[in-house]
Amino acid sequence: MKDKDVRRLLLSVPAPDEQRAEERTWETVSRAFAEREVVPVARRVPWKLIAVAAAAAAVIGIAVSPVGSQVGGWIRDKVGREHVVGVAPSKPALVGLPGPGRLLVTGPSGVWIVHRDGSRRRVGAYDAATWSPNGLFVAAWKGRNLVALDPERTDEVHWSLTRQRIADTRWSPSGFRVAYRSGKSLRLVVGNGTDDRQLVERVAAVAPAWKLVREHVLAYAAMDGRVIVEDTDSRTRLWRTRRLPDPVSLAWTETGRLAVLSAGELRVFGPDSRLTRIQRLGAGLGDGILAARPGSETLAYSVFSKASGNGAVWLYDVEAGRATLLFSGAGRLDDLAWSPDGRLLLVGWAAADQWLYVASRPGGRVAAVSSVSAGFAPGVAGEAAFPRVDGWCCPRSFR
Amino acid sequence: MASPGRDERAWIEGAQAGVVSDFEALFRLHWPRAYRAAYLVVHDHAGAEDIAQEAFLRAVRSLDRFDRSRPFGPWLHRIVVNRAIDWSRARESRREGSGTADLESTIAGPAVPVGGPHTDPDARALAAGLATLPPEQRAVIVLRYLLEYTPGEIADLLELPRGTVNSRLRRGLDELRGRLGAEAS
Numbered sequence: 001m002k003d004k005d006v007r008r009l010l011l012s013v014p015a016p017d018e019q020r021a022e023e024r025t026w027e028t029v030s031r032a033f034a035e036r037e038v039v040p041v042a043r044r045v046p047w048k049l050i051a052v053a054a055a056a057a058a059v060i061g062i063a064v065s066p067v068g069s070q071v072g073g074w075i076r077d078k079v080g081r082e083h084v085v086g087v088a089p090s091k092p093a094l095v096g097l098p099g100p101g102r103l104l105v106t107g108p109s110g111v112w113i114v115h116r117d118g119s120r121r122r123v124g125a126y127d128a129a130t131w132s133p134n135g136l137f138v139a140a141w142k143g144r145n146l147v148a149l150d151p152e153r154t155d156e157v158h159w160s161l162t163r164q165r166i167a168d169t170r171w172s173p174s175g176f177r178v179a180y181r182s183g184k185s186l187r188l189v190v191g192n193g194t195d196d197r198q199l200v201e202r203v204a205a206v207a208p209a210w211k212l213v214r215e216h217v218l219a220y221a222a223m224d225g226r227v228i229v230e231d232t233d234s235r236t237r238l239w240r241t242r243r244l245p246d247p248v249s250l251a252w253t254e255t256g257r258l259a260v261l262s263a264g265e266l267r268v269f270g271p272d273s274r275l276t277r278i279q280r281l282g283a284g285l286g287d288g289i290l291a292a293r294p295g296s297e298t299l300a301y302s303v304f305s306k307a308s309g310n311g312a313v314w315l316y317d318v319e320a321g322r323a324t325l326l327f328s329g330a331g332r333l334d335d336l337a338w339s340p341d342g343r344l345l346l347v348g349w350a351a352a353d354q355w356l357y358v359a360s361r362p363g364g365r366v367a368a369v370s371s372v373s374a375g376f377a378p379g380v381a382g383e384a385a386f387p388r389v390d391g392w393c394c395p396r397s398f399r
Numbered sequence: 400m401a402s403p404g405r406d407e408r409a410w411i412e413g414a415q416a417g418v419v420s421d422f423e424a425l426f427r428l429h430w431p432r433a434y435r436a437a438y439l440v441v442h443d444h445a446g447a448e449d450i451a452q453e454a455f456l457r458a459v460r461s462l463d464r465f466d467r468s469r470p471f472g473p474w475l476h477r478i479v480v481n482r483a484i485d486w487s488r489a490r491e492s493r494r495e496g497s498g499t500a501d502l503e504s505t506i507a508g509p510a511v512p513v514g515g516p517h518t519d520p521d522a523r524a525l526a527a528g529l530a531t532l533p534p535e536q537r538a539v540i541v542l543r544y545l546l547e548y549t550p551g552e553i554a555d556l557l558e559l560p561r562g563t564v565n566s567r568l569r570r571g572l573d574e575l576r577g578r579l580g581a582e583a584s
């Protein structure tokens with residue numbers, strides 16, 4: 001009997017239950033992986049490049065001269081600001097988007113639009129912003145002021161409102177309505193800035209969510225923990241949930257399921273308002289955000305554990321009722337934005353000062369862009385606040 | 400021991416940075432052999448699952464300290480095989496009945512749904528022969544012929560003199576050849 005015969009026979013012996021054992025083990029091991037403490041890995045720069053940079057700085061005066069700035073650009077190109085985890089860095093420096101569309105980003109100096117080629121336009125000194133469904137307009141707000149702008153001509157204000165402190169503005173998929181929170185109330189304005197009115201006097205501090213249909217159906221969180229679904233044109237309350245433990249984020253799927261992320265659990269309600277899924281997140285987890293993947297019945301959600309200080313991003317297949325861990329790391333992972341084609345999920349990782357582009361297919365790679373803060377804080381001395389992604393324009397808005 | 404390929408190095412680096420897809424790639428690559436190796440030593444699929452799971456959990460706990468210039472497989476296999484030997488010794492010392500029942504029923508019994516009736520008869524005979532060996536001999540056979548380590552590497556993994564590894568291999572193979580010969584005749 002030769003060695004290769006022994007090997008062939010050992011490989012032929014059936015190992016019972018192997019696949020199910022693999023999945024059970026992966027479930028256990030991936031949870032352990034999610035709960036481990038990850039320290040963001042410092043970038044390692046090749047020593048030769050450091051030597052080149054030092055020499056160039058010494059000889060030319062890199063910080064001050066035009067020539068020096070060119071050399072600085074060359075070094076930045078070589079080193080790259082884009083750090084790709086798991087694959088070789090493919091592009092240097094400032095950050096073209098790896099998928100179609102445009103980003104709305106709010107940093108210390110206000111709201112920015114990032115185009116696919118990496119070019120950026122500053123919209124203005126606003127607290128936050130949101131896209132209209134086809135990206136023709138941006139609604140931006142600061143303090144008590146809400147404005148609608150053309151993203152290509154941001155010096156022109158199409159309309160503006162002044163109300164109590166404004167937050168969580170959301171443009172309806174039809175484009176004809178805009179919902180926003182003002183003080184403790186929920187308000188509604190027509191997309192051309194007319195007919196502004198109060199919809200609900202007191203709501204919880206949770207962003208409302210428009211159903212992805214032509215009609216104007218809105219979900220919002222009431223003060224008592226219920227989530228209410230309302231036809232805003234007829235002012236008809238369509239249905240409501242029972243009281244939920246501190247809802248923090250709402251999202252509609254493509255086929256009209258409503259997902260509610262609250263303390264310790266994710267609940268999904270069917271189009272008929274029945275509760276169809278509960279995903280337990282574990283004690284102490286929650287305080288995250290939901291993002292429905294365009295064109296699918298898949299949700300991404302982030303959770304944060306105060307006990308461990310770790311955040312995690314999960315993908316939830318609503319139809320299968322199955323959650324898959326996408327990424328975990330030290331600190332909060334608060335921003336989630338799907339690319340319009342649903343192929344990439346942008347995750348903001350403040351503790352590492354990185355944006356992660358996570359491929360949505362199983363086993364997909366993660367690309368990371370580092371030094372994000374500096375890119376949205378021109379002229380800010382010292383450490384800038386980490387910017388927030390307010391939207392990735394624009395998925396198909398309704399069925 | 401072979402140095403890790405580019406993919407594996409990238410996966411280890413990604414896993415150390417918290418990228419779950421990279422960690423999953425490592426897990427999916429190494430699970431089949433880790434589970435099979437444990438199973439062929441302990442002859443109990445629940446025990447094999449526990450052992451392989453424990454090895455991967457230890458990998459998670461040690462990930463930050465892992466030297467990514469070194470291959471992941473030998474590190475994992477050292478844990479799996481040593482744990483499988485301990486598990487087998489503990490079971491035998493507890494005299495919990497036939498230590499070969501699970502494997503043999505899988506290989507020979509008509510009631511086993513996974514591959515039983517279609518299994519190569521030589522594989523059945525080999526597995527039955529393996530089940531008669533002491534766990535230390537099973538371990539070196541599995542390391543040598545399933546996981547394809549050299550005797551020197553096995554000596555390192557099990558912290559044994561190389562001569563001991565060679566003698567266990569020789570005795571184990573003789574036993575298996577005898578078993579296969581008996582099946583054939």
